[in-house]
Amino acid sequence: MDSIITAAARALAAGDHLGALKRVALRDDPPALALRGIAMARLGDLDRARALLKSAARAFGPKEAVARARCVVAEAEIAFVSRDLGWAAKALGSARETLETHGDRVNATHARHLEVRRLLLTGRVAEAERMFSGIDGTALPPLSRAAHELIAAGLAIRRLRTQPAREALARAGRIAREADIPVLSAEVDRARLVLDTPAARLIAEGGERRLLLEEVEALFASGALVVDACRYAVRGGTVCVPLATRPVLFALARVLAEAWPADASREELLARTFRARHADDSHRARLRVEIGRLRAALRGLAGVEATRRGFALTPRAADGVVVLAPPMEEEHGGVLALLADGEAWSSSALALALGMSQRTVQRALEDLAAAGKVQAYGRGRARRWTTPPLPGFTTTLLLPGPLPSD
Incomplete structure (x- = not known):
């Protein structure tokens, strides 16, 4: 590898994107095209970056499988950041296998990081955890180690383990400071906002207040019966009854929980569950059927007792009944x-x-x-x-190290 390519690669690794671009801006050989693509991606011109990486992948010869695989990994990350989730996941998996076969551990690990992040974004947390558990991030360069810790924090946050999330973010912040990469430090700071921004609202006994993630975690461990409107489930201790596919039952459970310890009238249940302004006998019959189904679904957690006005929720062993709602509730x-x-x-x-x-x-x-x-x-x-970004949501553009390997 010539000295200019080496200098550009080192500039990229240190976060000096403009410095790297200056060294290879006028060159059209495959390594220079690849480095230009990464530099343009980090500067925000994703369309141009993707075109350069595709050109580099085509230009690398048949004996340069590793270089082509690195181009595929970089293109996959650009697709991820561009939220092009339809990008061929199989191509990324094949590129990762090529890199692993040829001993390029750093970029192979980065490819696996991308696969984990895609699983997280599409809500497949269990699959993401299984894939992430096989990654050893201890011997990675600073940028990849920070990405590893950010993913670890994201997994912990989704599982409501706030202390491990804070520890992972602290490690990521320490890595960013030691590497002296300002963009990486800013990314870690944005990730910390998730833990310091209200994540939900607690509705109980006619009042409500906002909760941080740590408070949500404490709520689930408190022994209360929680009607979780964030994930459409009813939780009590270690028992969770998912109702995401049964919206009528969840709507009934929420109305009853918001009325607790009092009962909810039949008129309110009909209006909020079936949106029936003028209820007739068919609506009342359906309400009785759905209440029976709710009793069966919540058996062991709570009962649903009939009262003169309507129905009341009676927890079996919980200390109280609360509703956990999103910070903002609106259509879509x-x-x-x-x-x-x-x-x-x-x-x-x-x-x-x-x-x-x-x-x-x-x-x-x-x-x-x-x-x-x-x-x-x-x-x-x-x-x-x-839409304008809201505090508490993060995104990363942690492209791999220089595509041409030493």
């Missing part, structure tokens, strides 16, 4: 939550992350755009949706 909240990371999303990527049909997501985006809450640019397949 899931779409807004994903857009709040500040990245530009396509409707297909949103549909994949939410597990919904693309047409349903498109209708939601149209409603939100009409209300002025989101905005779009581009046309056709290039159409992207954005």
